[in-house]
Amino acid sequence: MADALLFATLNGLVTGLLLFMLASGVTLIFSMMGVLNFAHASFYMLGAYFAFSLSQHLGFWPALLLAPLLTGVLGALVERYGLRQVHRHGAVAELVFTFGLAFLIEELVQLFWGRATQDFRVPALLDFPLFTLFGQDFPAWRAFMLLLSLGIFAGLYAGLTRTRYGLILRAAITHPQTVANLGHNVPRIFMLAFGVGTALAGLAGVIAGPVLGTWPGMAASLGSLVFVIVVIGGLGSLTGAFVAALLIGLLQSWAIASSVGMADVLALLGVSFPPDHPLRDLWRLTLPQVAPLLPYVLLVLMLLLRPAGLAGNRED
Amino acid sequence: MGSRKAWAAAAALLGALPLLFDSVLSVGILNQMLIAVLFALSYNTLLGQGGLLSFGHAVYFGLGGYVAAHALRLTELGSIGMPLVLLPLAGAAGGLLAALLLGSVSTRRGGTAFTMISLGLGELLAAAALILVAFFGGEAGISGDRTAGPALLGVNFARETQVYYHAAVWVFLGALCLAAFRQTPAGRLAMAVRDNPLRAQCLGYSAARVRLLCFLVAGTFAGLAGALFAIHNEIITSQALGTANAGQVLLMCFLGGTGYFLGPVLGAVLLTLCSALLSDYTTLSTLYLGLLFVGCVMFLPEGLGGLLVQLHARWRHGRLGSLARPLARCALPTAALLLSGVLLLELAAREGEVLHVAGLALQAANVWSWLGLAGFGAVASLLLRRELPALQAAWQQTGAAHISQGRP
Amino acid sequence: MSLLRLEQVSKQFGRTRVLHAVDLAIEPGECHAIIGPNGAGKSTLFHLISGLLRPDSGQIAFEGKPIHGLPSEQIARRGIARSFQISQLFTRLSVFENLRCALLWPMGYGCSLRHLLGREKALNARADALLDELGLQALRDVPAGELAYAAQRALELGLAIAGDARLILLDEPVAGMSHSEAAQALALIRRVTAERTLLLVEHDMSVVFELADRITVLARGEVIATDTPARIRTNARVQEVYLGTGAGGQSDA
Numbered sequence: 001m002a003d004a005l006l007f008a009t010l011n012g013l014v015t016g017l018l019l020f021m022l023a024s025g026v027t028l029i030f031s032m033m034g035v036l037n038f039a040h041a042s043f044y045m046l047g048a049y050f051a052f053s054l055s056q057h058l059g060f061w062p063a064l065l066l067a068p069l070l071t072g073v074l075g076a077l078v079e080r081y082g083l084r085q086v087h088r089h090g091a092v093a094e095l096v097f098t099f100g101l102a103f104l105i106e107e108l109v110q111l112f113w114g115r116a117t118q119d120f121r122v123p124a125l126l127d128f129p130l131f132t133l134f135g136q137d138f139p140a141w142r143a144f145m146l147l148l149s150l151g152i153f154a155g156l157y158a159g160l161t162r163t164r165y166g167l168i169l170r171a172a173i174t175h176p177q178t179v180a181n182l183g184h185n186v187p188r189i190f191m192l193a194f195g196v197g198t199a200l201a202g203l204a205g206v207i208a209g210p211v212l213g214t215w216p217g218m219a220a221s222l223g224s225l226v227f228v229i230v231v232i233g234g235l236g237s238l239t240g241a242f243v244a245a246l247l248i249g250l251l252q253s254w255a256i257a258s259s260v261g262m263a264d265v266l267a268l269l270g271v272s273f274p275p276d277h278p279l280r281d282l283w284r285l286t287l288p289q290v291a292p293l294l295p296y297v298l299l300v301l302m303l304l305l306r307p308a309g310l311a312g313n314r315e316d
Numbered sequence: 317m318g319s320r321k322a323w324a325a326a327a328a329l330l331g332a333l334p335l336l337f338d339s340v341l342s343v344g345i346l347n348q349m350l351i352a353v354l355f356a357l358s359y360n361t362l363l364g365q366g367g368l369l370s371f372g373h374a375v376y377f378g379l380g381g382y383v384a385a386h387a388l389r390l391t392e393l394g395s396i397g398m399p400l401v402l403l404p405l406a407g408a409a410g411g412l413l414a415a416l417l418l419g420s421v422s423t424r425r426g427g428t429a430f431t432m433i434s435l436g437l438g439e440l441l442a443a444a445a446l447i448l449v450a451f452f453g454g455e456a457g458i459s460g461d462r463t464a465g466p467a468l469l470g471v472n473f474a475r476e477t478q479v480y481y482h483a484a485v486w487v488f489l490g491a492l493c494l495a496a497f498r499q500t501p502a503g504r505l506a507m508a509v510r511d512n513p514l515r516a517q518c519l520g521y522s523a524a525r526v527r528l529l530c531f532l533v534a535g536t537f538a539g540l541a542g543a544l545f546a547i548h549n550e551i552i553t554s555q556a557l558g559t560a561n562a563g564q565v566l567l568m569c570f571l572g573g574t575g576y577f578l579g580p581v582l583g584a585v586l587l588t589l590c591s592a593l594l595s596d597y598t599t600l601s602t603l604y605l606g607l608l609f610v611g612c613v614m615f616l617p618e619g620l621g622g623l624l625v626q627l628h629a630r631w632r633h634g635r636l637g638s639l640a641r642p643l644a645r646c647a648l649p650t651a652a653l654l655l656s657g658v659l660l661l662e663l664a665a666r667e668g669e670v671l672h673v674a675g676l677a678l679q680a681a682n683v684w685s686w687l688g689l690a691g692f693g694a695v696a697s698l699l700l701r702r703e704l705p706a707l708q709a710a711w712q713q714t715g716a717a718h719i720s721q722g723r724p
Numbered sequence: 725m726s727l728l729r730l731e732q733v734s735k736q737f738g739r740t741r742v743l744h745a746v747d748l749a750i751e752p753g754e755c756h757a758i759i760g761p762n763g764a765g766k767s768t769l770f771h772l773i774s775g776l777l778r779p780d781s782g783q784i785a786f787e788g789k790p791i792h793g794l795p796s797e798q799i800a801r802r803g804i805a806r807s808f809q810i811s812q813l814f815t816r817l818s819v820f821e822n823l824r825c826a827l828l829w830p831m832g833y834g835c836s837l838r839h840l841l842g843r844e845k846a847l848n849a850r851a852d853a854l855l856d857e858l859g860l861q862a863l864r865d866v867p868a869g870e871l872a873y874a875a876q877r878a879l880e881l882g883l884a885i886a887g888d889a890r891l892i893l894l895d896e897p898v899a900g901m902s903h904s905e906a907a908q909a910l911a912l913i914r915r916v917t918a919e920r921t922l923l924l925v926e927h928d929m930s931v932v933f934e935l936a937d938r939i940t941v942l943a944r945g946e947v948i949a950t951d952t953p954a955r956i957r958t959n960a961r962v963q964e965v966y967l968g969t970g971a972g973g974q975s976d977a
Contacts, residue, residue, distance in 0.1 A: 036428060082614065089617035092369050095431060096570060099371070100610040103563060107603040111664055224439045224559075231432045282448070289447060296440035303433055304421060499842060501828045502835040504817075508825045511814040518774055518812075519883065520800035520829035529835055575816075 003134030008257035009250065014142050016249025017149040021204035022222065023229045023241040024156065025197030031236040032173045032193055034091060035083065038098040040201055041223035042105035047071045047202025048209030048218065049113055052120040060123035068202035075198025079191045102219065110216045117215040145207045152200065169193060228295045232302050248295050255294055261286030323492065330484040334477050343476040347483055349588045351544045354487045356568040356580035357494050358537035363566075364574035365498060366530035367510025368423075369431045371562050372438025373538055375418070376411040378445075378557025380539025381546040382452065383410030388460025388546065400465045400473055404486045404543040411539015415532050423527040426513060430527075438559050445554035457553030460546075473547075483544045490537050495577060497533055506530040567609045573619025582621050600665055604658075626715065635714040642707040649699035656693030663689065725788055727752045727891055727921050728773070728804075733782035733792075735768055742768045743945045745782070750891065755922040757932045760942035761965070766925045767809065769942070770893050773923075774806045775799040786891070801829065805889035809896045809925075811880040815869030819860050822868050823882055824851040830887035857916055858882045874905045878912065885916050892917060894924045898931055910934065933957075941965075 026040050051060075051067035058066070078101065086097040121127070122141045129137035160166040172179045172189050180186045205218075212218065229248055233240030262285045266272065330350075334343050355377055362368045384407040390396045398406070422433040445452040452458070462473045471478050497503040505526045509516045513523040546552045555561065564587070572583025587605070594601035616623055630636050663671060663680050671678040678685040726749040735743040743765045750756050758766050771777040773784060775796035784792040791799050814822050824847065831847055833839060841847070855861045858878050863871065868879060877897065884892055897913060898906040910931055926932050932939065933953050940950040943965045949956060956962055 085614050093613055093617055097613045100613055104606040104610055107606050228436055293443050296436050299436040499840045500837050501833040501839055502837050507817055508814045511816050512812050515812040517796045518800055518806055519826050520797050522797045
């Protein structure tokens with residue numbers, strides 16, 4: 001039991017941090033431009049695919065660097081030539097635009113790489129079990145994911161709080177007009193921030209691709225989860241998104257590792273149902289089965305109990 | 317009254333269509349079109365009228381469909397004897413009930429919060445549908461036989477045209493109801509809340525209540541459309557309530573224009589036609605639809621309907637003539653640009669195949685095919701860039717003239 | 725009995741004290757102006773009365789019944805209407821539709837699903853009469869979002885007076901207008917609010933002294949004085965905090 005819990009916790013942390021890598025970009029872009037970027041997970045997917053293709057020619061490590069850069073440049077271009085154009089048509093049009101973009105990227109990925117899962121593998125250098133506990137291996141790659149994402153946050157945090165650019169960026173989030181009046185080019189700041197956000201998503205894709213699979217559905221599989229996190233954390237709050245991402249990562253991981261089901265609960269209560277009961281599916285549910293549902297249940301609960309989110313103070 | 321004539325004309329058109337296109341295949345497409353029209357109209361009640369962008373509207377469509385499919389199945393088994401013509405009512409009730417349950421949670425706030433909740437609920441239901449096999453039927457879905465019910469006046473719905481006319485009556489009634497809803501105080505207040513919830517509240521209206529009402533109406537008619545879908549296909553699976561279906565209806569409304577009652581109708585008809593016809597010629601039909609969608613959001617925020625309205629206004633003031641010349645000069649480069657784009661994509665999609673266009677044999681393996689097409693597209697786009705400003709100027713000019721004429 | 729009575733009303737935003745122990749009584753039929761320098765808490769006071777904000781402490785009573793803590797739509801239904809400093813219109817609806825929407829509650833339609841607006845003759849006649857009264861008949865079918873500034877302000881006023889509200893709050897009705905526009909707006913306000921109780925926030929002193937029966941001076945969230953215009957002009961404390969040295973200044977501080 002203890003070993004399962006330990007591994008579930010470690011895996012949950014890895015997933016949570018990965019989710020936060022995406023959620024941080026969404027949050028950053030939302031608080032700055034007021035746009036929820038539906039296509040954010042699509043950039044995550046592009047990162048994985050770019051890295052896969054690049055690694056076949058250049059090897060994995062250059063790809064780890066180049067793929068996020070490429071994704072970021074693409075993101076910046078999307079902001080410059082797409083989003084900025086749509087901005088004039090209002091918030092709904094912006095949201096719908098990013099939704100359409102997500103759809104389009106998925107189609108393009110299928111066009112260029114096909115529908116099958118790509119054979120994107122963990123580099124040989126890190127393809128070994130880091131430690132073995134209670135007879136279970138913990139892959140070195142997961143530890144690398146953990147370290148890299150922690151490093152990125154430290155860097156992002158320091159960049160936002162300590163550097164001149166970070167200062168301007170934070171000011172532009174809350175007071176874009178004032179920052180513009182001070183002579184800064186706010187549209188360019190937005191474009192850069194969009195680029196950085198999508199590059200982060202791309203990086204998340206590169207490190208997640210080998211373990212979670214590089215396939216055309218990978219964006220959709222994470223995309224709505226990222227939104228759930230952003231909403232649960234409170235729209236626009238980085239801290240909230242961090243807590244929510246870890247919470248959901250851990251919750252799902254624990255739920256999958258557990259073997260508790262409704263049947264156990266019912267047995268504990270001494271209740272039994274005939275096997276052909278119309279609601280039989282409900283009585284047979286197990287926790288691993290409902291694990292994918294948990295984030296959404298949490299979302300609905302959150303909205304009922306605390307509509308502003310964990311750390312949110314935004315009212316609209 | 318003008319609108320009465322328009323409705324009569326619409327009814328006549330609905331009656332005549334299967335006589336004009338009478339093959340089984342085309343009646344099937346017409347049927348899909350009808351269902352899409354009602355679904356899109358119900359969605360636009362939320363989006364265009366209430367200003368509520370939902371990514372979970374397929375839930376109500378799907379649940380309405382499931383209610384109808386279960387009724388079909390039970391009738392087939394002989395447990396109940398529900399005549400087919402009443403099934404849409406059951407579907408509508410299902411949609412209403414679901415909207416009542418989920419809407420009371422999701423319509424408390426508008427704007428982005430509403431959108432996010434609609435997405436969350438949509439995903440939740442879609443995921444739950446795969447787990448709760450007893451109601452949703454798992455991967456296989458729920459199917460039934462529409463001819464099993466008691467026949468009415470000798471009509472047993474074995475033929476596609478009978479299904480069509482049945483759907484046409486319901487869609488016509490549904491559209492009539494949704495049009496009437498726009499004229500009721502509640503429907504008009506939905507527009508007011510869309511424009512300014514704060515002001516609506518200070519006038520004594522609860523924005524949340526108005527939103528909920530709008531949501532209930534939209535959910536009911538989505539359920540009705542879902543029931544028609546289940547009757548037409550005699551099966552419904554969890555795909556019907558997934559986000560892909562929700563995205564599809566969003567696309568229809570944006571394509572046609574959310575600001576007009578007829579916009580979604582136009583969008584639904586076009587999109588159904590496109591998906592039905594395009595898939596015969598290309599494997600990339602969804603990609604083209606995606607491109608169309610993004611292009612529409614970027615360049616035609618009012619949709620095709622908005623474009624038509626603008627053109628009509630210019631025509632009424634006799635100003636269409638001055639647009640003809642710049643339009644004609646743009647037409648050729650635009651067509652060339654589109655052609656090169658389509659050929660590039662098709663080339664990418666067909667590895668190893670040879671694409672024969674106008675006596676040229678294009679091949680994915682041949683670099684010159686790529687370069688030639690790219691060059692062709694580049695020249696076309698350069699030409700278009702040169703001609704486009706004249707068209708834009710003429711468009712602005714004719715538009716301004718129409719505005720100043722309309723407002724003394 | 726006062727129509728509206730505020731007792732010891734306080735409001736803080738975080739650590740900033742915006743209103744502190746405000747007492748105010750509005751008598752039926754009067755035109756009561758609230759003046760004060762920027763940041764005195766005038767707009768917050770309006771938000772508290774109309775229910776957009778809730779007071780931290782204190783009581784607000786309308787016609788003898790407490791209304792603080794009620795949602796804004798409930799307060800509006802009890803008979804308090806308001807205008808906004810920045811026009812809050814139904815931008816995509818026509819001028820006529822804007823006014824008709826404002827009339828739905830007072831005329832008993834509410835969120836009805838049973839009526840068709842085109843057939844309700846009394847409702848449409850009243851909306852048209854209101855258009856005439858506001859001088860907006862020529863702009864009847866123009867979307868509110870496309871109106872020029874002065875016309876937007878007239879419509880904003882129209883939305884506030886459309887119902888039978890017994891108390892009307894006007895938040896800077898002539899702000900941003902030229903002299904001639906302000907004079908026209910003033911005449912309009914006089915005409916359409918005759919016989920009604922008016923609570924007014926305004927920076928333009930000429931408007932205030934011309935319209936108001938009584939004036940309350942607010943500074944740094946506290947009531948400094950409530951009196952007739954003549955006595956406010958000569959009140960030493962008011963001159964000190966607000967009007968500077970010369971009494972009856974024409975512009976705001």
